[in-house]
Amino acid sequence: MAYRSWLGEHVQQMLDLELTGEQLDQFSLYYRLLMEGNQKLNLTAITEEKEVYIKHFYDSLTLGAQLPLSEMESVIDVGTGAGFPGIPLKIAYPHLRVVLLDSLKKRVLFLQELVDHLHLKSVESLHGRAEEVARNRSYRESFDLATARAVAKLNILSEYCLPFVRVDRWFAAMKGPDVQEEIRGARGAVQKLGGKSIQSLSMSLPENMGERHLLLIQKDRPTPRSFPRKAGTPARKPLS
Numbered sequence: 001m002a003y004r005s006w007l008g009e010h011v012q013q014m015l016d017l018e019l020t021g022e023q024l025d026q027f028s029l030y031y032r033l034l035m036e037g038n039q040k041l042n043l044t045a046i047t048e049e050k051e052v053y054i055k056h057f058y059d060s061l062t063l064g065a066q067l068p069l070s071e072m073e074s075v076i077d078v079g080t081g082a083g084f085p086g087i088p089l090k091i092a093y094p095h096l097r098v099v100l101l102d103s104l105k106k107r108v109l110f111l112q113e114l115v116d117h118l119h120l121k122s123v124e125s126l127h128g129r130a131e132e133v134a135r136n137r138s139y140r141e142s143f144d145l146a147t148a149r150a151v152a153k154l155n156i157l158s159e160y161c162l163p164f165v166r167v168d169r170w171f172a173a174m175k176g177p178d179v180q181e182e183i184r185g186a187r188g189a190v191q192k193l194g195g196k197s198i199q200s201l202s203m204s205l206p207e208n209m210g211e212r213h214l215l216l217i218q219k220d221r222p223t224p225r226s227f228p229r230k231a232g233t234p235a236r237k238p239l240s
Contacts, residue, residue, distance in 0.1 A: 060085030
């Protein structure tokens, strides 16, 4: 109960957004189901309740402090894993249509059950590789926001994510403290994929839980049809 209240207070301070009791209950249930699923699937190394609330739930919602999520309609979370940041964003901004994309079938099945238990509407849990799904006309250049918290470098993530983004909309990569070398190495790739310059925003998580960087890329022209390259190529031969 303590962290449920903590999240409500801190989200209101950060976003000027008041989470309802129902939304806070959804976060509580999310934590419980995550811990149950983690026993079978190894979904997260972070299991202590306080850390989950800060490093997963609160961290996911920091996107709302930098992007006009209330004005957006659709989000694709690429490499979503246990649903971060896609599910916290959906709970806090229930109007959003959210696609949770992951390449591991077992994780997608967990996400489908999680979404059902949380009674979330307009959420699709999708099994596939970003390089293949981004060539599907139903998904290509169809989203206001693509997000990724994956450990891949920014030049690789950009090839996975920018093809999903509408022109004039956003790709947001959520990163740890050391990003400058990644940014330098990704500028050429971002340009090739239709993105503008990379904005880097730093923040500290509450309770001394670490430093974060949010890397924002706005798309200013369509991604060339040659991207993304076939599955496995972006990671094996990153763009420069």
